[in-house]
């Protein structure tokens with residue numbers, strides 16, 4: 095089994111707990127207006143077998159310590175779910191902590207085969223980083239080109255199956271930072287049993303240069319990063335830390 099890989103990061107510290115070997119998989123069905131990895135969207139990348147990635151990741155095992163391990167991200171890693179399952183089975187056979195960073199877009203709760211596949215993934219995944227792009231379906235479509243239904247269904251699936259998750263929300267001024275939508279996101283999180291952490295990721299413009307290289311227009315040229323106060327406020331709301 096081979097997977098198409100965009101790149102590797104040997105000492106990742108922002109995609110899951112501890113120090114991690116991070117595998118960026120190629121391909122994504124979403125088109126988030128703020129995406130800072132547009133170079134993962136298309137069909138590029140390089141093919142590797144699961145075994146090759148496994149061997150490469152294991153070289154860093156001594157750095158993982160108690161908390162670290164391997165994270166797959168992208169792009170949308172679950173477009174290549176069979177590859178991820180095979181890789182994670184290998185890693186779990188050596189006791190390595192496994193983590194998936196996903197939007198949950200591939201999960202179709204009404205498709206039994208699809209659910210089965212995600213169950214097989216859940217069996218070999220220790221932690222899910224689940225990106226909730228927007229709690230409102232229409233706003234989510236405007237922001238990403240897709241509904242949020244699969245994402246929210248996947249969150250429920252993970253909760254029902256006792257799988258730990260960290261929720262991630264990119265905070266974009268004027269798009270995802272209204273108090274009302276943050277409160278409704280929090281109300282949704284209150285229906286879940288296995289959320290360990292909520293991460294607010296402030297929107298930034300570091301990906302602009304990639305758009306220029308790809309000859310693409312950057313959709314958020316006029317959007318500025320959120321202020322520190324707004325980030326703190328969003329964190330308090332999303333983490334359910336009382337009045338704001």
Ligand code: SF4
Nearest residue numbers: 122124125126129169
């Ligand atoms: S899901 Fe991630 S990689 Fe895909 S478009 Fe959105 S931000 Fe970019």
